[in-house]
Amino acid sequence: MRRRCALVLSLVSLLATPAKAEEGHRTRVQGSATSTDSAQRRTLDQTRLDEAGSSDLPALLAREPGLYVPRLGGLGSYATLSIRGSTPEQVLITFDGIPLNLADGSPVDLAGLPLGPLQRVDIYRGRTPWGTGQVGLGGALALHSASTTELSGEGALSFGSHGYVGLRGYAGARPFSIALDYLNNDNTFSYTHDNGTAWNQADDFKASRQNAHSRHLHVLGRSHYQSRNLTLNAVYLGSQSTRGLTNLVARDRLEAHLETERHLAAVQGGYRLSPLWRLNARLHAAWSESLVSDPQSQLPLPRERAPQQSFTPGAVLTLEGRLFKGVLVPVFHLSTRYEGMEGAVVMDRTLSALAGELHWRLQPTLKLSTGLRGELGEGRQDLAAFLEFRHEGPWHQLGLSLHQTPRRPSLFERFGDHGLTLGNPDLRSEVLSALEVDGVVRSQWGPLFGEIELSLYARKAKDLIAFLPNAQGISRPENLANATLLGADLSLSLSVEDWLELRSTLSLLDARDASDIAARRGKRLPMRPALQSNNRLELRYPLPELSATQGALGLAIEADLLSANYLDPANLVQIPTRTIVSTHAFLRGESFEVRVSLLNVGNSQTQDLAGYPLPGRSGFVLVKVTP
């Protein structure tokens, strides 16, 4: 089974990059030893992460099929993730197996996560694996950091438009490694301000974005130990972020800002009990504190707010067997976690889950997997289940998945009496039922290698929770809506040895509100574009005089298409279709790399949300040195 997973991983990696590109990079071992799982995933490997250059994690993920990443500004600005029409709250995000979702259930800010220390990103667009002790109704993003097996180091400096500066550093000597990631972006780009008067162009004016700065500092430390029967990993990530809170109306002398501090730690061990059974255990904890400061009360925020703290420790025990020479693989997960919030309101709860999976290789190329998971706590239970078939041949791969996944109402949704919000203790869990089919076909004709990956899905979401405001601006969550989501994700890759690579993705989504609310019935769910496409053509000219394996000069052009997208449930307000073209160039040698990017070449004035302009034409330079 491990071999099978490795095969899937390597095939998907192949989709992203030619094999030789991996060579010569520093040696890194995988961040966390995940248990067996059959959930279909798409992996961004080191080469794809390096391709991001000066960019950040949200920009990288926005290119992937099935993912929609709206953001409030340029690099470093608040960004959330929607997978196949999910809400951001429904997406589980983990760092080395540590869930990052806060105790209050709010979405994870993707821009507040470091890109530099990452070795691999796994994207689960369908069912999410159960090994982290939590499930994501809408999908999951698993970030894996790198460690080292030898003395190594790396440093990178990047700078660019609108006050952008980035620093990344990495140093490792077995068994320890440390990484540093710093990003500052003043986001002082200009935009056209319409003064809120859509019918009156006479009062429009050019403005510069104010108080939109983002600063993120991350420090990662990790250690790894391995003997014949025992594997141990320890990881710590500390992060500090400062972010200006923007408001286009209150733009004069705006001072409001948000400060966030976060600490993650985990210890994970694996022990081979016998030739047939292996036990994995992980203890993890995440603590974060955020403080909003608005000294002039320029935004509708309390002037003096208590810091909001979230504490989410947890433990996961996984027992995995390999019976009948690996034909039958039973896996059991026992997990517990505590969720605590302190601030204006104090809330906490403890949840425990027991899950069992069975992976049965029916034939050498055909596998059946099934599982059942129950989560207990707060006097209620939630059940998740799946049934999956996977057929893998040398040049193709087919999968069928049926699953049901719940999302328990968050602490904030149930008990968040906060003046502006009222919790609803009677909320039911959201439940997603899904049918997903995926397939990969690859072929090689001499120097030409091609691969097509297609996924089709039908999802039905029941009892979706939404906050409904009243005339006084007070919101209360309700199990408001049902929704049906039909979609397809297509990914195409074509390469000619190391000379040329063409990658193209296409995501189609028809997400409809199936609730009985007159203004929503049958309408498209807002913030779910019907069509997304990313297309990238990269040309490389090998320069063996710089490095026999890596030396190259490369040029790339990238076009991102996003179809029109409604912003409101009544489908009155649309963000128009947009196409953003960007170009990149790089020069790579044995121990250095220089990347230059020109983003939004056409200087399109766009936005993902009304009132939050995105930057126009921007340039960035990255210089990386690997001693």
Add this chain to the structure above:
Amino acid sequence: MKLSVCGWILLALPLGACSDEALAPSLNECEAHIAVLASDYSSSTLSTLTAEGEVCRQDLVHSGSRPLGLFTALSGDVSLPSHAVLPGQVALLDRYPNGVLTLLEASPGASPQQLALSPGFIGNPQDLWAHEGTLWISRLEKGPDSGSDLVPLALDASGHYALGAPLPLDAYADPGFDPMPTHLAEAFGSLWVGLSHISRDFSQTGPGRALRLSMGTNQLQVEDTLEVPGLQNCNTPISNAAKDVLVLICQGSFRSPRPQQLATSGLVYLSAPDSAPLILSASALGGPLGSAVLLDRHHVAVVVLGDLTHESPDRLLMIDLLSPELSPLELLRSQGPFELGDVLYLPEAKRLLIADAQRQNPRVRRLQLDTLQSPIELSPTVVSKTGLPPRYLSPIARD
């Protein structure tokens, strides 16, 4: 996928096509007497009704009537003035965040006029009152240099409205609070301004207070304050057609626990400018007060708000303020809490209209009040094709 090929082609087209031209009226087939604003607080739409409360024009303008710029054409937080403003015109107060006044003809043809009411800060305009060619706007929130005041708009040489020097009201707020003027009403020959009187971060509510202003040409002057001991958030003064009585609605603090809100909500009745105010506590009515309208000198129809926590409905009650015994008559009730919006009385037709934002079946409900004690509910009016629920009603002045 459900989308047809045509559907995808349409999606690929520039989607600015959803403009006001698409909603351009074909015929001026009816006379608009009432403006109705429907909103789910994400987007808004404006419709008009006839003098009988029947549909005149649906969705005259809405949040998507113009291609999206930095802001939407109308935000999700739009209200209508308490009073008719300019003959044949509808005024829209786009409160937060846009802070914009939109004036448009209720009949077809003209393009809306728009003016930013608080450039550079969140003014959060609440109400509009016209006097001798000047439009006075109450701005709830305060900016670095102005705000929480009354600001005049006067026509400039080019025939467009322009902001004048505001009338600051800071002197009428207690320390730690902003005055937060909200609704305006004319009674006893004066302009009355209800103050929300809340701290700038909205966490605390000060004592109930309203201001009485003298009305001069292009200027207002505060004459007196009306203190309402025990009540808070006295933000809505209303008067009758003859403008010879005044009722002040105090809503209490919506951020307080309900019992506390209930204890500080109520109405104040002034039958003469110098008469002792009659105070009726909301506790006696079972819920904090919402919209209200005077049916004559002493009968008021008032919305008593339901409870979100217990999901109890709103009720529209009629109260005789001169009756020695409090015996309100329930005129109607909503399905859930916070669904009943503005109330509007049409004295000539003896008809009472109320916006009912029931999610599944939003409509304007109509009551015939030939005799006050025997209301008859008429068929309701569906005001928008969008399904957005009606919230605000405002009369349209006729020539």
